[in-house]
Amino acid sequence: MVQNAKSDPSDRAPSRQSRFGLNAANFFQAEAVGVVLPILNTFLKEARWRYDQIGLATALLGLGTLLFQTPAGVLVDRFKNRRLLFFVASIVVGVCFGVIPFVPRSALWIDSLLFLSGVAQSIFIPVLGALALALVGYKALNRTLGENQGWNHVGNIVAALLAFVAVRYFGSASIFYSVAIASLVGAFSVYWMRKEELNEEVASGDGKQPKVKWGTILHDRPVLFLLAAVALFHLANAPILPVTALYIKQLGGSSALTTFTVLSAQLVMVPVAWATGRLCDSWGRKPIMAIAFWVLPFRIFSYILAHSPHMVVSLQALDGIGAGIYSVAIVAFAADLTRGKGQFNSLLGIFATAQAIGGVVGPIVSGLVLQHFGFNMTFLGFAVLALLAAAIFQLLVPNTQSMEAPQAASTVNA
Template sequence: MSDAAISPPPNPRAERALDFLSFALSDVRYGLGAYLAVYLLTEHAWDEASIGLALSFGGMVGLVSQTPLGILVDAIRAKRALLGCAVVVVTATSLVIPLAPHFWAVAAAGVIGALAGTTMSPTLAAMSLGIVGPARFAHRAGRNEALFHFGNAAINLVILLTAPFVGTAIVFVMMVVTAAASLWAVTRVPANAIDYELARGLLPDRQGHGHRPSPWSTLLASRPLMIFALTGALFHMANGPMLALVAQRLALSHPGQGIMFTAACAIAAQTIMVPAAALAGARADAWGRKPLFLVAFVALALRGSLYTLSDHPAWLIGVQLLDGVGAGLIGALFPVIVADLTTGSGHFNAAQGAVGTVHAIGGILSGTLVGFLVVNAGYHAAFLALSSIAAAGGLIFLIAMPETRVGSTVPMVLQAK
């Protein structure tokens, strides 16, 4: 069956709503992000190890919940309501932290927020796939990611410009504003524009027929999907703590300016993430997924090494531009590669959760490792360790991962039929 045969007719209204939703979710999808570490470090005198430990609880919950929540996204038709509820919960847990900035309160808020936040990316990807179909999904995923990063840059610019006058409170104000915008955008997506079977990865001739493998068997039976999961874990192990480490380093060396420097780092990265994600969406079908993904590994390994050459704020913020290359490409290509390898299974979102679980293991392990390295060996040792992990992941990906675009590799679930 051709891609054209499984592509719904264009729906400009639905796609405009997806555009605004991708933009508005930029400040909600990951909660307070790196600002939380800076807030706890500078406003409440937490040390790096305590911050890493408190945030690891939410990370662990996110790890174990991704596959079950992916199954939920596959099963539930009320995807708009699911996304709206997630926005409300993540925002509420972020606003609780200033009221109770204590270890167990922060840890509990992180756990609840992680459960809600974990549903956002797969739900948005599912809605997008259900609206545009497989033929246009790579372009749509790239557009979603580019708009997400554009929104993130715009919001961080507002924080950068207003933090000297408003203080830390602006971070929480922006959470409320973007949450309200996200809820409005969700209501603008027409419910009847989403093909709920395509949204879970089913093809028209397989909808409602035959036995489908479980999400974990979908992952374990596919060598390419396993390689993608394991190398992605190494990427996230190297990438996860880097922005927080840079922000902490700048906050400690420039007291009172931590929020502004964190915003500057985020803006630097986001300005590159927008064109990187757009490039991935525009060229992934023509160039293939593999070369673009490899560029992300190279940028990450180089970034970790360059952080050790100077402590000057201009240098650290400049190197942060490389974060835009890696994160922009990875964010745009992740759902596309999973969709390539799960076509016909009906488990697109659950497989995103299963692969994301493996990826999250890397991020969680790195939080503890980096906290230990910073306390005992310093920031330079931590950055070099993360750079080495990125280089190892890129080498494995280069050697073992096949190209997944249509015509290069038969999707795993179709091989099994």
């Protein structure tokens, strides 16, 4: 592998200040958007929107992400000031959600703001992955991702607790103010990372041919199989959180209780993400990711057997296993598949596009099925999709772990 003139940051430990900045960016980005969807659905239901209208609004947020996710990955590969990209995206998200309580609750206003927010959110996955790789390099990447995602999920926990208090005492509209504040703080926190400690060339995949077209990575069969599995995984998973929020209301649960659909999962995600960063090196990427894929169909099907709002909240904790593993392992897969080739962030953008497809199609389908066939048929249909995703991953996706991965540097966590 060709070495850059600037040394690989994995050869040295980053400063505590830079690690704090990266963790803070993950924390506040999660706090900004972590609980907004279930509360948004409740907010729109209180405004007398139909289930299919709510599904369409949620889908438009995902559509904004979908249309710009792959271009966002390419942009992060090409634009070297990644801290600025994160700053701008955070500000846009904060403004979009912050003004929702002040605009007419019509489809034109709400749908437009959600779409623009989705466009801005398309930056987050590739830019945070790029900043982690730029700061610590390949050897310590997985452990750093585990640490970052741990803080990301802590951000979701704090957001859920604050949302519970805010919604209970100030109404569902109060969640949008907290999103605006968290986005503003997160936008500035990324500048705690020291510029001189970021190797922006390594952050693009350290490729020998950095100008190769990003589309060439789609000629790789492991990439295609993983992409198909990821797309189905998120198609099945994306609508389940907002559907469970509505199911809780159907079973007689309170609006405040819906915030715990996020909290129960996030409490599990923190230790799972931390452990995944280490297990990706010792077990390999595929065995740990397979757990995430197989837990999903089991969780979705189990909702059919849940007949109390508190049981639904408890089952939602299983989402913490899948999400905690996926958020770390997918970046490890992308790093392995592009190492020495470049286009790391472009591949992250493509995987995130598959995730966004689920965010668009899933809520539309779930809204229609829910409106016409009810909750049980909705859960059953999406459980079958999740089972198909798990089968494709298990049978067709290889383990991508490189020989150097087990030697991951421990200095980053010293």
